[in-house]
Amino acid sequence: MLNTDNIIRNFPILTRVINGKKLVYLDNAATSQKPFSVVEAISSYYLNNNANVHRGVHTLSDESTTIFETSKIKIAKFFGAKNNELIFVRNTTEAINGVAYGWGEQNINSDDVILVSILDHHSNIVVWQELCKRKKARLIFVGITSDGKFDVNDFDAKLKKFAGKIKLVVFPHVSNALGSTIDLKIIVKKVRATEKVRVVEKTLRSKNIVSKSSGSKSDFKFDSKIRILVDGAQSAPHMKINFDNLDVDFFAFSGHKMLGPMGIGGLLVREELLITNEMRPWLFGGGMIAEVHESHTIFNDNLSERFVAGTPDVASVAGLAVACEYLENLGMENVLIHDHGLVQYALSELEKNKNVEIVGPKDETRTGSVSFIFKGVHAHDVAQVLDSEGIAVRSGHHCTMPLHTSQKWIATTRASFQVYNSKADIDALTDGLKKVAKIFL
Amino acid sequence: MTDIYQEDLIDEAKNPNNYGEMADPDLVSTQYNASCGDVITVSVKLSPDKLKIADIKWKGQGCVISQASMSVLSEKVKGLELEKLQKLTQKDVLQELGLDEISVGRVKCLLLGLNTIIKLVSK
Numbered sequence: 049m050l051n052t053d054n055i056i057r058n059f060p061i062l063t064r065v066i067n068g069k070k071l072v073y074l075d076n077a078a079t080s081q082k083p084f085s086v087v088e089a090i091s092s093y094y095l096n097n098n099a100n101v102h103r104g105v106h107t108l109s110d111e112s113t114t115i116f117e118t119s120k121i122k123i124a125k126f127f128g129a130k131n132n133e134l135i136f137v138r139n140t141t142e143a144i145n146g147v148a149y150g151w152g153e154q155n156i157n158s159d160d161v162i163l164v165s166i167l168d169h170h171s172n173i174v175v176w177q178e179l180c181k182r183k184k185a186r187l188i189f190v191g192i193t194s195d196g197k198f199d200v201n202d203f204d205a206k207l208k209k210f211a212g213k214i215k216l217v218v219f220p221h222v223s224n225a226l227g228s229t230i231d232l233k234i235i236v237k238k239v240r241a242t243e244k245v246r247v248v249e250k251t252l253r254s255k256n257i258v259s260k261s262s263g264s265k266s267d268f269k270f271d272s273k274i275r276i277l278v279d280g281a282q283s284a285p286h287m288k289i290n291f292d293n294l295d296v297d298f299f300a301f302s303g304h305k306m307l308g309p310m311g312i313g314g315l316l317v318r319e320e321l322l323i324t325n326e327m328r329p330w331l332f333g334g335g336m337i338a339e340v341h342e343s344h345t346i347f348n349d350n351l352s353e354r355f356v357a358g359t360p361d362v363a364s365v366a367g368l369a370v371a372c373e374y375l376e377n378l379g380m381e382n383v384l385i386h387d388h389g390l391v392q393y394a395l396s397e398l399e400k401n402k403n404v405e406i407v408g409p410k411d412e413t414r415t416g417s418v419s420f421i422f423k424g425v426h427a428h429d430v431a432q433v434l435d436s437e438g439i440a441v442r443s444g445h446h447c448t449m450p451l452h453t454s455q456k457w458i459a460t461t462r463a464s465f466q467v468y469n470s471k472a473d474i475d476a477l478t479d480g481l482k483k484v485a486k487i488f489l
Numbered sequence: 490m491t492d493i494y495q496e497d498l499i500d501e502a503k504n505p506n507n508y509g510e511m512a513d514p515d516l517v518s519t520q521y522n523a524s525c526g527d528v529i530t531v532s533v534k535l536s537p538d539k540l541k542i543a544d545i546k547w548k549g550q551g552c553v554i555s556q557a558s559m560s561v562l563s564e565k566v567k568g569l570e571l572e573k574l575q576k577l578t579q580k581d582v583l584q585e586l587g588l589d590e591i592s593v594g595r596v597k598c599l600l601l602g603l604n605t606i607i608k609l610v611s612k
Binding site: 102104105106107110113114117337338339 | 520521604
């Protein structure tokens with residue numbers, strides 16, 4: 049486990065007293081707190097270097113450009129991605145919308161299928177519902193197992209059932225509501241294997257080796273490529289991401305959940321999609337251009353700069369780079385071990401409480417959070433009582449209404465962790481739950 | 490910072506080499522500097538075996554850095570194999586200009602000419 053006594057000193061907000069009690073912050077899946085070094089990078093930028101990037105010759109503009117570009121290199125490296133593959137956006141939601149507008153608009157057609165998981169956050173559902181509405185495409189959900197894990201068998205069945213129709217597969221790397229962690233290797237392998245089968249079938253048919261009547265007419269138009277989008281909002285804060293080794297096409301993340309500032313996040317796009325123009329800019333304006341004429345515009349040669357229209361949030365980019373450095377210094381392997389240690393401790397402590405029903409996986413695959421139902425008490429009431437003890441948790445459907453509806457859960461209470469949390473925080477939570485029982489039961 | 494406005498550099502920009510138009514070019518390309526609007530048009534005549542630059546002419550509007558670097562580059566690439574030309578870098582252009590370094594904000598000015606020629610011969 050990490051030395052949280054030292055880490056806590058870097059997070060001034062954690063010394064706050066809430067309702068007479070020391071703050072116990074367990075709402076990290078919603079947003080994490082920020083170390084002093086991140087806040088300092090932001091304020092130092094505005095106090096010393098503020099100027100617009102790329103379009104100036106003066107010293108401040110040079111400094112600002114250098115800060116922006118070196119920060120970008122650090123962030124891309126942190127995610128194991130090429131500099132070209134990182135597109136700055138505000139957050140995961142905006143990244144997913146970017147895929148819908150920059151890729152979906154020109155690649156999704158009527159009758160195409162997008163596979164989505166019931167575990168997905170609203171941001172990875174609503175965006176695709178809207179795209180499917182515009183394109184008359186179909187959104188198909190993959191279910192979960194009884195213990196709240198991504199149902200690989202159901203996924204297999206749907207890959208087969210909709211073979212030839214599926215253009216995009218989306219899912220969360222880690223579920224924000226249940227902490228269920230999806231093994232990317234397994235999913236990617238299944239998707240790519242499906243593609244190969246389709247390519248072989250197509251080739252055989254085109255050579256008349258397989259009878260043409262064995263497939264429906266639409267199969268012949270089929271493009272074997274299936275694109276994969278991973279919502280990494282809840283995994284990036286806890287584990288090492290090596291984008292270039294994942295063999296996925298899109299990876300979305302938010303800076304603010306990984307100790308960075310709000311308002312900055314990233315969309316990682318496999319370089320090939322940018323080179324071939326399969327993914328196109330969806331925001332237009334200054335900065336992303338090479339030439340502008342009255343009749344037409346030629347976009348910036350730089351693959352990722354052509355996606356940054358208008359003045360970028362340089363201060364937040366600088367802050368996010370420092371957050372990446374902070375996590376790197378702790379070591380992402382240690383960060384993950386720390387998180388899994390807290391999750392397992394929370395599960396074992398909460399299970400001792402007979403009023404608590406834990407939802408989601410209970411094994412070592414669970415990452416980031418523990419959610420539960422306190423029998424007989426609504427989650428908002430649980431959270432309110434915990435707040436009176438200085439404990440911050442989240443209650444409700446956690447932006448996963450389809451999941452909650454499918455499981456007939458009205459609302460759940462979620463405790464989620466970061467590098468500064470310790471077992472003492474979980475002890476405070478279990479003590480707080482005793483107060484809940486005292487008041488309501 | 491180093492003083493980039495050395496006298497010979499300003500002279501180079503004011504009296505550029507190979508400036509003008511070509512009657513019957515093999516290749517022509519125009520490139521803009523997106524951050525300021527500087528523009529350079531390069532015309533090239535290739536050797537009979539199409540492996541070398543036989544002749545080059547260029548016209549442009551822009552700052553001393555972009556025009557002087559295009560001027561020195563036009564001298565450097567005349568007679569040069571296309572293969573070698575494509576390997577030229579920022580360092581080579583700086584060297585031709587007699588500069589050690591340049592600020593980030595001026596890199597695009599410095600490389601406008603080089604990018605134009607490389608794009609042209611890559612077609």
